[in-house]
Amino acid sequence: MSSTRITYPTAVVLAALSRGCRYGFEIMDTTGLASGTVYPILRRLEEAGMLSARWERTADAHDEQRPPRRYYQITGTGRQAVRDAMSRFPALGGIRPPGTSPSPT
Amino acid sequence: MSMQNAHRPPGAWLVRQLARAVPRSHRDSWRDEWIAELSHSPLPPWRLRLRAAGAIIDALWVARHHGAWAGLDSTRFAHDVRFAARSLVRRPAFSIIVVSTLALCIGATSSVFSVVESVLLRGLDYRDLDRLVAVWSNNTKETNDRYEVSVGDYFDWRDRAHSFDQLAGFFPIWNASYTAPDVAERLSVGAASANILRALGVHPQLGRDFAEGEDKRGAPGVVILSNAMWTRFFQRDPAAIGKTILLDGQPYAVIGVMSPEFTFPENRVDVIVPLPILGNYIERRGVHLLSVIGRLRPGATVESAHREMESIAAQLRTEHPSEDAGLASTVRPLADDLLGDVRRPILVLFAAVCAVLLIGCANVANLMLSRVMSRQQELSVRTAMGAAPGAIARQLLSESVLIAVGAGVLGVGIAFGVTRTAARFLPESMARIGVVRVDSRVLAFTVVVCVVVAILCGVAPALRGARNSASLALPDAARGSSRGRAARRVHATLVVAELALAMILVVSAGLLINSFSRLTTTDPGFRTHGLLRMKLELPDASYRRGRQSDQFFETLLDNIGALPGVRSVARVSRFPLHDGHLTSSILVEGTSYSDNDRLPEIEYRMASPRYFETMGIPVIAGRAFRPTDTADSTAQLVAIVNRTAAIRFFGTANAVGKRLRFGGPDKPPFTVVGIVGDVRQISLREPAAPEVFISTRQGLATAGSIVIAYDGAAASILTGVRQIVSSLDKRLPVYDVQSIADVLAKAAVGDRFTTTVLAAFALIALVLAALGTYGVIAFGVAERTREIGVRMALGAQRREVVAMVVREGMRLFAFAMLIAFVGVWGSHRAIASLLFGVLPSDIPTQAAALGTLAVATAVACFIPARRASRVNPTVAIRS
Numbered sequence: 002m003s004s005t006r007i008t009y010p011t012a013v014v015l016a017a018l019s020r021g022c023r024y025g026f027e028i029m030d031t032t033g034l035a036s037g038t039v040y041p042i043l044r045r046l047e048e049a050g051m052l053s054a055r056w057e058r059t060a061d062a063h064d065e066q067r068p069p070r071r072y073y074q075i076t077g078t079g080r081q082a083v084r085d086a087m088s089r090f091p092a093l094g095g096i097r098p099p100g101t102s103p104s105p106t
Numbered sequence: 107m108s109m110q111n112a113h114r115p116p117g118a119w120l121v122r123q124l125a126r127a128v129p130r131s132h133r134d135s136w137r138d139e140w141i142a143e144l145s146h147s148p149l150p151p152w153r154l155r156l157r158a159a160g161a162i163i164d165a166l167w168v169a170r171h172h173g174a175w176a177g178l179d180s181t182r183f184a185h186d187v188r189f190a191a192r193s194l195v196r197r198p199a200f201s202i203i204v205v206s207t208l209a210l211c212i213g214a215t216s217s218v219f220s221v222v223e224s225v226l227l228r229g230l231d232y233r234d235l236d237r238l239v240a241v242w243s244n245n246t247k248e249t250n251d252r253y254e255v256s257v258g259d260y261f262d263w264r265d266r267a268h269s270f271d272q273l274a275g276f277f278p279i280w281n282a283s284y285t286a287p288d289v290a291e292r293l294s295v296g297a298a299s300a301n302i303l304r305a306l307g308v309h310p311q312l313g314r315d316f317a318e319g320e321d322k323r324g325a326p327g328v329v330i331l332s333n334a335m336w337t338r339f340f341q342r343d344p345a346a347i348g349k350t351i352l353l354d355g356q357p358y359a360v361i362g363v364m365s366p367e368f369t370f371p372e373n374r375v376d377v378i379v380p381l382p383i384l385g386n387y388i389e390r391r392g393v394h395l396l397s398v399i400g401r402l403r404p405g406a407t408v409e410s411a412h413r414e415m416e417s418i419a420a421q422l423r424t425e426h427p428s429e430d431a432g433l434a435s436t437v438r439p440l441a442d443d444l445l446g447d448v449r450r451p452i453l454v455l456f457a458a459v460c461a462v463l464l465i466g467c468a469n470v471a472n473l474m475l476s477r478v479m480s481r482q483q484e485l486s487v488r489t490a491m492g493a494a495p496g497a498i499a500r501q502l503l504s505e506s507v508l509i510a511v512g513a514g515v516l517g518v519g520i521a522f523g524v525t526r527t528a529a530r531f532l533p534e535s536m537a538r539i540g541v542v543r544v545d546s547r548v549l550a551f552t553v554v555v556c557v558v559v560a561i562l563c564g565v566a567p568a569l570r571g572a573r574n575s576a577s578l579a580l581p582d583a584a585r586g587s588s589r590g591r592a593a594r595r596v597h598a599t600l601v602v603a604e605l606a607l608a609m610i611l612v613v614s615a616g617l618l619i620n621s622f623s624r625l626t627t628t629d630p631g632f633r634t635h636g637l638l639r640m641k642l643e644l645p646d647a648s649y650r651r652g653r654q655s656d657q658f659f660e661t662l663l664d665n666i667g668a669l670p671g672v673r674s675v676a677r678v679s680r681f682p683l684h685d686g687h688l689t690s691s692i693l694v695e696g697t698s699y700s701d702n703d704r705l706p707e708i709e710y711r712m713a714s715p716r717y718f719e720t721m722g723i724p725v726i727a728g729r730a731f732r733p734t735d736t737a738d739s740t741a742q743l744v745a746i747v748n749r750t751a752a753i754r755f756f757g758t759a760n761a762v763g764k765r766l767r768f769g770g771p772d773k774p775p776f777t778v779v780g781i782v783g784d785v786r787q788i789s790l791r792e793p794a795a796p797e798v799f800i801s802t803r804q805g806l807a808t809a810g811s812i813v814i815a816y817d818g819a820a821a822s823i824l825t826g827v828r829q830i831v832s833s834l835d836k837r838l839p840v841y842d843v844q845s846i847a848d849v850l851a852k853a854a855v856g857d858r859f860t861t862t863v864l865a866a867f868a869l870i871a872l873v874l875a876a877l878g879t880y881g882v883i884a885f886g887v888a889e890r891t892r893e894i895g896v897r898m899a900l901g902a903q904r905r906e907v908v909a910m911v912v913r914e915g916m917r918l919f920a921f922a923m924l925i926a927f928v929g930v931w932g933s934h935r936a937i938a939s940l941l942f943g944v945l946p947s948d949i950p951t952q953a954a955a956l957g958t959l960a961v962a963t964a965v966a967c968f969i970p971a972r973r974a975s976r977v978n979p980t981v982a983i984r985s
Binding site for chain 2: 024025026029035036037038039040041044048057062065066067068069070071
């Protein structure tokens with residue numbers, strides 16, 4: 002694992018993943034970030050051990066008549082990074098995946 | 107979603123191509139992830155493609171982090187650049203030739219692009235340009251769908267149309283006298299409705315916009331200054347706001363100053379003033395003088411606006427049957443409307459300069475290829491010492507990158523110089539739209555051009571160098587080998603492309619030169635030498651129309667006529683080829699018109715008694731105006747028509763004695779007393795329209811041109827005229843002074859510009875193509891020295907050797923011409939609208955171009971051929 006710099010877009014991506022986003026386009030739809038920003042961040046976070054990636058089960062993908070997606074999940078290291086990012090950028094609390102409603106506070 | 111879409115979603119092609127850049131170890135996974143994301147997205151295809159573009163950055167990131175570019179580390183890059191620089195410095199002649207050739211081509215391309223950028227891309231700097239439309243009356247009877255709008259119709263349109271957020275009317279070429287202590291000057295005035303700036307989506311840089319109601323008659327006079335006017339008369343003092351200036355003797359309060367970038371539509375103006383400055387014209391629905399611009403409401407389209415305007419035009423036809431009969435409406439995008447005339451020549455020049463750039467690149471690629479072949483030994487040694495083919499290719503590519511960078515820097519310098527100089531020669535039709543300059547967009551374009559140049563010039567030599575070095579070639583092996591033949595094939599292909607492109611340019615330039623020479627030798631119908639024109643206008647505030655203004659002009663013309671060298675002097679309301687056109691509807695007595703008929707339109711001018719004599723316009727029948735043709739009740743109202751009007755409206759070339767009325771049956775009749783020759787009024791390209799003249803005294807003209815036919819020096823006459831005017835009224839400026847040569851030159855200025863620039867490009871293309879041919883033939887001769895020596899040893903004569911070499915070059919030429927004629931045929935449509943009196947398929951022009959290029963190619967082949975024929979057989983065979 003190598004250390005990685007948590008820039009604002011990186012924090013946004015982490016926040017989106019912690020809120021339930023699983024793949025690149027879903028993160029883009031949630032955050033509004035561009036594809037050229039999101040994917041390199043995912044790669045970097047994966048390389049740094051903050052994310053793990055797995056391929057979707059082929060059967061599940063076939064049910065929807067599409068190829069399997071690559072899903073990302075936050076690791077233990079990543080969760081600490083999310084907490085740090087949230088304290089540094091409090092506005093990230095507002096990030097929600099599409100189709101979800103904010104929980105009452 | 108269909109499975110087909112799932113397999114080939116939008117953007118998948120790009121992803122598959124990019125996957126090649128990703129290291130093998132990650133490639134499949136990388137590609138599958140992207141394809142899966144693209145495959146099941148509800149986004150529209152264009153957004154998916156946009157997202158797929160992000161894969162470029164992702165692929166580069168993955169490639170970089172997984173070692174695909176390990177060979178491109180900075181140390182090696184610096185080493186390659188240093189090596190390339192040393193290699194270029196060692197051969198200064200070669201480096202200077204290729205860098206200067208490319209610098210010239212890049213400079214020319216960037217210069218033309220600066221015109222494209224300023225006029226076509228940046229030119230109309232109005233907010234949301236795609237929402238702006240031009241709205242015209244459509245005179246269906248005269249098939250003129252860009253017919254100016256009467257002020258009455260404009261206000262009715264504005265009240266009734268719902269398709270527009272703003273509908274603004276303006277008259278772009280009004281003039282007014284600006285007077286201040288020690289200043290008397292004519293200004294170009296944009297007369298506009300109060301919402302003109304809101305319609306265009308711009309705001310004054312200083313002060314405020316016009317307020318609603320300030321364009322109504324009786325509102326206090328207000329004016330917005332152009333930035334140039336503010337600088338010239340107020341030294342950029344912000345306190346100018348609130349000051350009062352005098353225009354035509356009337357006070358106008360300065361309320362705003364526009365930014366330097368702002369250009370008034372259709373014309374550069376010094377000031378913008380609300381419509382009432384147009385005086386009585388704005389009350390007459392029959393007078394068509396406004397251009398109208400609309401800003402479409404959200405949801406409205408050009409088509410829906412057009413439908414609405416058509417229905418309003420139908421209402422107005424019913425409400426104003428005599429003025430609006432036959433009038434429909436046209437709505438079209440403003441950008442198309444304003445740029446229509448200039449887009450074609452600019453794009454033709456841009457295509458031409460791109461062709462020159464390609465020729466330049468082909469030339470340099472040829473030179474670099476020859477150089478690679480001549481460096482075979484060096485490359486072989488380097489390969490033998492362990493250099494990989496990739497390293498050789500990279501190093502050769504570094505040289506072309508350095509050359510492109512050097513040429514790019516020089517090219518930008520050339521573009522800076524050219525744009526500064528060319529801005530002065532740019533035709534008004536282009537200059538009025540935008541300020542031509544080298545800005546960040548032009549620089550970015552130049553960078554892209556340099557990258558393209560580096561690739562075009564460098565790839566073939568780099569590949570060739572790498573391939574040859576890979577086989578550890580010895581220098582001798584290239585001679586006569588398949589590698590030598592392959593190199594010659596590449597050379598030949600490049601030369602064929604150069605010659606074909608050059609031919610297309612030379613034919614196009616030939617056609618334009620031919621067209622321009624016909625245009626400038628067209629008989630305009632009046633004297634083309636010894637004629638001077640200038641403008642003088644009496645402000646309504648100081649001179650009453652009629653007796654007082656007539657008296658002034660009579661004295662003025664008498665005094666000017668008495669100046670030494672003046673043969674005759676006259677005045678005319680609008681000078682042909684200079685003052686645009688103004689028409690009036692006429693009713694010809696003896697012709698029956700139904701109620702729904704729109705009356706025919708005729709060009710309308712007021713002229714003084716000696717106008718036709720001064721201009722050299724022949725009086726074909728009847729007489730010219732006399733001093734007795736006055737507005738007195740006892741005098742008969744008289745008119746003179748041109749030959750076209752006589753034939754069209756009276757059915758005979760001799761219509762003397764016939765009568766016509768202006769505007770309608772209730773207007774007084776004018777009797778035709780003379781028929782004069784046709785004159786080109788609007789442009790040299792357009793034939794004479796029907797035209798009627800009435801006497802300045804019967805038309806109550808207070809403005810227009812003074813026309814002087816003279817012998818001797820124009821300068822002394824002009825000085826005399828200024829003194830006379832000043833002695834009559836010190837406040838009156840004499841302005842817009844031109845010799846007839848100036849008028850004719852200005853009428854052809856757009857054609858002159860396009861022709862000159864294209865001819866220059868064609869010349870460059872011709873020279874480059876000839877040099878390219880020379881280089882390739884010379885290279886072929888050098889390669890075949892031994893073969894030529896053997897031929898001569900076996901008895902070949904010198905002229906046979908010359909013929910053999912020239913034949914080889916001319917074979918390339920013939921092949922190039924076959925391709926070129928397809929290109930020439932393809933360019934017909936692009937160039938046809940720029941031509942006057944010449945068809946794009948003009949055989950003599952094409953034959954002349956073919957001959958010129960054939961001679962240039964033959965000369966280029968003959969020089970190396972002669973050298974080949976002087977080869978000493980013994981030395982050649984031993985070499």
